[in-house]
Amino acid sequence: MSEAAEHETLAAFTIGQRGRIVGFDLPPEQSQRLLEMGMTKGSEFEVVRFAPLGDPVELKVRGYHLSIRKHEAAGIRVSRL
Amino acid sequence: MTATAPQVRHVAIAGNPNCGKTTIFNALTGLRQRTGNYPGVTVEKKVGRFHGTHGEPFDLLDLPGSYSLQVRSPDEAVARDVLLGRRDDTPRPDVIICVVDASNIERNLYLVAQLLELGIPVVVALNMIDVAEQAGTVIDLAVLREKLGVPVVPMIATKGTGFVELKQALSQPIPPPPHCAPMPEDIEFEVLVLADKLKVRADAARSEALLLLTISDRAHLTEAALGDAALVEAAAGARERLRAAGVDPVAAPVEARYAWIQGVCDAAVRKADQPALSLSDKLDGWLTHPIFGWAAFLGVMVLMFVAIFWVAQVPMDLIDGATSSVADWVKSRVPDGDFQSLLSDGVVTGVGGVVIFLPQILILFFFLGLLEDTGYMARAAFIMDRVMARVGLHGKSFIPLLSSFACAIPGIMATRTIENRKDRLVTILVAPLMSCSARLPVYSLMIAVLIPIASVWQKAGIMLAMYLVGLVAAFVMAWLFKKTLLKSETPMLLLELPPYRWPSFQTVLLRMWERGLIFLRRAGTVILALSIVLWALLTFPKPADPDTTPAQAIAQSYGGRMGHAIEPLIKPLGYDWKIGIGLIGSFAAREVFVGTMGIVYNIEDADDTSEPLRDTMRNEKHASGRPVFTPLVCLGLMVFYVLAMQCVSTIAIVRRETNSWRWPIFQTAYMTALAWLGAFVVYQGGRLLGFQ
Numbered sequence: 001m002s003e004a005a006e007h008e009t010l011a012a013f014t015i016g017q018r019g020r021i022v023g024f025d026l027p028p029e030q031s032q033r034l035l036e037m038g039m040t041k042g043s044e045f046e047v048v049r050f051a052p053l054g055d056p057v058e059l060k061v062r063g064y065h066l067s068i069r070k071h072e073a074a075g076i077r078v079s080r081l
Numbered sequence: 082m083t084a085t086a087p088q089v090r091h092v093a094i095a096g097n098p099n100c101g102k103t104t105i106f107n108a109l110t111g112l113r114q115r116t117g118n119y120p121g122v123t124v125e126k127k128v129g130r131f132h133g134t135h136g137e138p139f140d141l142l143d144l145p146g147s148y149s150l151q152v153r154s155p156d157e158a159v160a161r162d163v164l165l166g167r168r169d170d171t172p173r174p175d176v177i178i179c180v181v182d183a184s185n186i187e188r189n190l191y192l193v194a195q196l197l198e199l200g201i202p203v204v205v206a207l208n209m210i211d212v213a214e215q216a217g218t219v220i221d222l223a224v225l226r227e228k229l230g231v232p233v234v235p236m237i238a239t240k241g242t243g244f245v246e247l248k249q250a251l252s253q254p255i256p257p258p259p260h261c262a263p264m265p266e267d268i269e270f271e272v273l274v275l276a277d278k279l280k281v282r283a284d285a286a287r288s289e290a291l292l293l294l295t296i297s298d299r300a301h302l303t304e305a306a307l308g309d310a311a312l313v314e315a316a317a318g319a320r321e322r323l324r325a326a327g328v329d330p331v332a333a334p335v336e337a338r339y340a341w342i343q344g345v346c347d348a349a350v351r352k353a354d355q356p357a358l359s360l361s362d363k364l365d366g367w368l369t370h371p372i373f374g375w376a377a378f379l380g381v382m383v384l385m386f387v388a389i390f391w392v393a394q395v396p397m398d399l400i401d402g403a404t405s406s407v408a409d410w411v412k413s414r415v416p417d418g419d420f421q422s423l424l425s426d427g428v429v430t431g432v433g434g435v436v437i438f439l440p441q442i443l444i445l446f447f448f449l450g451l452l453e454d455t456g457y458m459a460r461a462a463f464i465m466d467r468v469m470a471r472v473g474l475h476g477k478s479f480i481p482l483l484s485s486f487a488c489a490i491p492g493i494m495a496t497r498t499i500e501n502r503k504d505r506l507v508t509i510l511v512a513p514l515m516s517c518s519a520r521l522p523v524y525s526l527m528i529a530v531l532i533p534i535a536s537v538w539q540k541a542g543i544m545l546a547m548y549l550v551g552l553v554a555a556f557v558m559a560w561l562f563k564k565t566l567l568k569s570e571t572p573m574l575l576l577e578l579p580p581y582r583w584p585s586f587q588t589v590l591l592r593m594w595e596r597g598l599i600f601l602r603r604a605g606t607v608i609l610a611l612s613i614v615l616w617a618l619l620t621f622p623k624p625a626d627p628d629t630t631p632a633q634a635i636a637q638s639y640g641g642r643m644g645h646a647i648e649p650l651i652k653p654l655g656y657d658w659k660i661g662i663g664l665i666g667s668f669a670a671r672e673v674f675v676g677t678m679g680i681v682y683n684i685e686d687a688d689d690t691s692e693p694l695r696d697t698m699r700n701e702k703h704a705s706g707r708p709v710f711t712p713l714v715c716l717g718l719m720v721f722y723v724l725a726m727q728c729v730s731t732i733a734i735v736r737r738e739t740n741s742w743r744w745p746i747f748q749t750a751y752m753t754a755l756a757w758l759g760a761f762v763v764y765q766g767g768r769l770l771g772f773q
Binding site: 028029030031032033034035036037038040041043049051052053054055056058061062063064065066067068069071072 | 468
């Protein structure tokens with residue numbers, strides 16, 4: 001718990017903010033897919049924009065654009081840059 | 082085959098989605114490609130032949146676009162099994178071409194890292210180097226080749242650059258990859274233990290063991306181990322030991338591969354420090370803007386439908402004219418009698434009734450291909466995801482539903498991109514509720530009966546209302562199915578938003594051609610058979626008395642008797658037995674309704690715009706003198722056609738895609754019940770409110 005408390009989740013980020021992946025609180029199938037898309041521990045990301053209805057969120061990871069829902073974003077522990 | 086014939090080498094082409102794999106496949110094989118199915122499963126298999134620089138033949142197998150070898154859909158399971166040499170019907174490839182998007186090299190190299198583990202020779206086709214250069218990315222090819230240990234061919238597939246070099250690379254002997262991403266020690270150890278238990282070829286064992294080790298879900302593990310219980314236990318045990326040692330078997334191999342990729346890229350790739358905001362980024366600022374994004378989205382949808390419904394009108398009228406000319410020609414050449422009637426009223430009219438939808442299908446696929454190839458499709462899913470998530474679906478379900486506005490068959494085929502089985506089923510179940518083009522003739526006829534001198538706006542208004550009824554029904558039913566029968570979590574969204582690109586017209590046109598052929602072949606055969614059956618039902622048995630009027634003849638035909646038989650069922654909807662015949666005929670294909678009404682009301686030219694049919698129907702009275710087609714009957718009938726499953730081709734494709742009769746039967750039952758209920762509410766509810 002102490003570790004989780006130290007970090008925010010990606011869901012708290014707003015447009016233009018950048019951060020680094022710390023870990024996942026997601027089912028293993030889901031975290032594995034995010035990892036395979038390049039969201040490994042320590043990798044950087046930037047919140048690019050939100051869809052017109054506020055969800056999903058568009059991220060820039062490893063130089064490309066990936067979109068995930070806020071629901072999953074809330075399960076990604078991150079640190080701010 | 083003679084002994085001197087050169088041996089065909091089997092090449093598989095793999096790559097991430099949006100890396101230009103299809104463009105390269107099409108450029109290599111041209112029209113020499115065949116689309117079929119893998120035996121026993123409903124996964125599409127695309128193969129093509131091409132020749133190397135020395136004329137040697139290659140068979141090229143198109144693997145589904147994928148980010149990883151970890152299996153998440155039936156398509157990917159087949160791809161994995163082919164690569165592991167597990168399928169008897171498809172030889173294990175001699176070489177794999179892995180297409181890599183140079184402008185997105187890090188993530189694309191992940192699949193390369195996995196392919197290198199297979200032990201099969203790999204050629205990397207480094208595509209879109211022009212895009213990478215524009216973004217300021219410089220790739221040192223010599224270093225990349227050395228680090229990967231395999232041939233790397235720079236390409237710009239859309240401009241035809243690099244194909245000669247690719248073929249040259251394939252013509253050389255290629256050794257198996259000398260190295261791949263090193264795994265943490267604990268993992269390497271468990272992989273060795275597990276590989277020992279595998280009954281596969283030695284060169285695939287490491288890769289297969291790694292795949293088994295990283296599957297967290299028991300059901301998937303059993304599937305991947307081909308039901309081998311001992312192997313499942315061994316893999317589960319290995320996972321336990323790793324976890325006890327503090328190694329995450331799910332994350333560690335992925336992170337090891339990315340660490341290796343990082344090393345490769347640090348040496349071979351130099352990126353611009355401050356990448357400029359690209360044109361694509363600026364475009365996205367507008368196209369996914371909270372206000373302009375919707376306007377653009379609506380604009381694209383409207384443009385597509387205008388093209389489908391208005392532009393297609395010209396070729397459709399031509400086909401319609403040609404059909405009648407052929408029917409007339411048959412009548413003038415073939416002597417009067419049953420055979421002439423079978424040919425002109427059954428075969429020609431029936432087949433013509435299907436071919437007439439070809440222009441709409443082609444235009445739809447042209448647009449879908451264009452949207453896909455430019456990258457806008459991903460934005461449509463991005464924009465619509467929130468709406469789809471409300472009913473428990475995925476942004477990706479939006480495209481199949483959209484396609485179903487033209488025809489449910491391509492729509493249902495498009496559900497293949499949905500990974501989760503339950504979500505795919507829900508999408509298939511509701512797709513035919515979207516008003517397809519075959520409903521148009523029915524709507525047109527009923528609107529003409531309802532309001533003979535309707536203005537364009539009235540027509541469009543009623544038409545739009547019918548589309549909305551279908552759309553709302555689809556969303557409500559999807560929500561209901563997700564809550565009950567196919568209960569599951571709203572699936573995870575992982576959507577890549579690739580940069581916008583100019584479309585490759587060859588890719589778009591080939592896709593359009595391919596889908597058009599499938600439509601013609603499938604729908605054509607089914608409808609042809611049905612037209613003959615319907616014709617026979619309405620022609621036999623012949624009345625004994627030669628003076629019987631055609632109307633009486635139909636009443637006592639098999640079809641007429643069936644209409645009488647279902648009359649009690651449809652009476653609460655305000656229909657008589659003649660409409661019943663139309664409904665029975667329509668269960669094969671909706672558009673048959675217009676033709677059947679024509680035959681039933683004994684009008685020679687049963688075209689949907691013909692004045693006489695519309696007037697005859699307006700003047701049709703019950704025995705009591707009450708008109709048959711009151712406004713409520715017309716509206717109820719339209720609602721019935723919105724909601725009912727009346728298409729044998731769709732039933733057949735659902736059977737094929739779900740691999741069982743259970744789902745098409747369930748779908749037909751629920752939609753028919755829904756249609757009856759809808760028509761009942763309109764008719765009886767309307768009467769309660771004092772309407773006619």
